[in-house]
Amino acid sequence: MDGQRGELTFLHSRDFLRRSPAPPPADDGAAAGSSHGPSDSKPPIREVDFFSSGNCSKLNSDEEESKDCHGLSRSTLSDPRTGLNLLSLNSGMATATGDDCSNHDTEMRMLRGELDRLHEENCKLRSMLDQIAKNYNNLQAQLLMAMQKQAHLNHSEQQRDEMTSMSSPTKSAQQLMDLRPACAAIDNVKEEEKTREVSVSPTTTMEVMSKESDHIHTPPLNGTNNNHNIEDGDRASQSWGSPKSPRLEPSKGGEEQLADMPFRKARVSVRARSEAPSISDGCQWRKYGQKMAKGNPCPRAYYRCTMAVGCPVRKQVQRCADDKAILITTYEGNHNHPLPPAATAMANTTSAAAAMLLSGSTTSKETLASTNPGYFPSLPYPSTIATLSASAPFPTITLDLTQNHNPMQLFPRPPPQTSATFPLPLHGYAAQMMGQVQHSMKLPAMPMLQPGLGQRHASLVESVSAAIASDPNFTAALAAALSTVMGGAPPRNGPDGNINANNNNSGNNHFLPAGVGVLPGSPQLPQSCTTFSTN
DNA sequence: CGCGTTTGACCCGCGC
DNA sequence: GCGCGGGTCAAACGCG
Secondary structure (H helix, E strand, C coil), rough: CCHHHHHHHHHHHHHHHHHCCCCEEEHHHHHHHHHHHHHHHHHHCCCCCCCCCCCHHHHHHHHHHHHHHCHHHHHCCCCCCHHHHHHHHHHHHHHCCCHHHHHHHHHHHHHHHHHHHHHHHHHHHHHHHHHHHHHHHHHHHHHHHHHHHHHHHHHHHHHHHHHHCCCCCHHHCCCCHHHHHHHHHHHHHHHHHHCCCEEEEEEEEHHHHHHHHHHHHHHHHHHCCCCHHHHHHHHCCCCCCCCHHHHHHHHHHCCCCHCCCCCCCEEEEEECCCCCCCECCCEEEEEEEEEEECCCCEEEEEEEECCCCCCCEEEEECCHHHHHHHHEEEEEECCCCCHHHHHHHHHHHHHHHHHHHHHHHHHHCCCCCCCCCCCCCCCCCCCCCEEEEEECCCEEEECCCCCCCCHHHHCCCHHHHHHCCCCCCCHHHHHHHHHHHHCCCCEEEECCCCCHHHHHHHHHHHHHHHHHHHHHHHHHHHHHHHHHHHHHCCCCCCCCCCCCCCCCCCCCCCEECCCCCCCCCCCCCCCCCCCECCC
């Protein structure tokens, strides 16, 4: 109620200013001065109240106060409301009584001046709010960083052990797939997760991931249908978290209490501009379905990884409803086989992102963008955003590569230098993430984000950014990926050669995003989904 | 002939 | 309990 009034006032004043020519300087000053006299001390108070309350209620109360402050003009007009009303009233009176024209003119000027002042105040408040939000996010990011460091120290030893055990990609992958057995400890984690409200520590991430993987893979093991070759594995994974996944759970042994825990899966989606039906991620994909999704005229294609029998990784490809030039690719699951370099990099990145998401998103339930100045300060592409969304059925982290300067550079296939061709996924990906970091205080225009979300959005974005950046797993993966891409192993088209080698459709082999890569030394996502969108 | 895609049907979870 | 929507299956089809 009050809030509305406040907004109305704001709009009215702006509207008024827009419609009416700027009041004469002299009048302005005079009017403002006279009418403000009493209220000059108000602005500061308003600002403080407004920000502390976080809504317009204070502002409204302020309005109430302002009435008193501007009693002069309002009492005359008998209407202590918005400038618009005053204006109307004023004009009406002006026409009705020609005698008091001069008085009304003066009042008009005063009102205009007041409106102008209010407008300025609103602008000031806005800017202040922005600043405060930025400061808040900055502090939050720093806090996350600190927490991450501490967690990292605790987790480093554990990771070391894991790393050593992952001598080979394949092995590591399989380990991921078979994490279930080793989930005795994970069970505890599950319990923790159930109760946990906020988790940012890497440890948590890994644990969650493990759980996830367990969950996913369990079905296959006891799968109802083992008749299918490749499909078995896929089905087993049920990584997409499709309704069917649960169905597989019954087969699981009672020890795997996974069934009782909320069905949560991490997905990583990538938004990128691309004319191609899909992005090349270095993996081989087979299309197994297509369906029209609600709210989007473009069909959604379902692919499963065919680089290895039983690979549980799946991806969804769909064009953005708002901008069909944007291709959204969502990955889920971990590869149970070695990946080509190109795919590896991407997989690592997505895995890390998914891991981060699983660990941090559980609580945030919001969207966020990476913005941690501390990491990767010097990345080529400054505008990538990671959006976390835990509100969806599955925690999803979305990497928005659409903001890249050059869409095609998102995933440079050839070495970065030859950006002319297709950009390599990981590269662009990481770069964007990094870019985000660089612009921690900035609120990039994320397509996925509704402009109207305003401050909330900004804070969310920043929070997510900070979370991502602060996650050791993610950062480690990014570092590894970057080193792979930029450093020694030039991204190649991979065995599949894919850059888009297969247009066939599906663009199967494009990215190797793989939602989750199973690379030695990289965080493994048990079940995460990576979505790549090519814009 | 084999492989991959297409596409309608089916299954399942979820919300009302 | 019913309808809706997402995800998957599998037969049909196309291509090399």
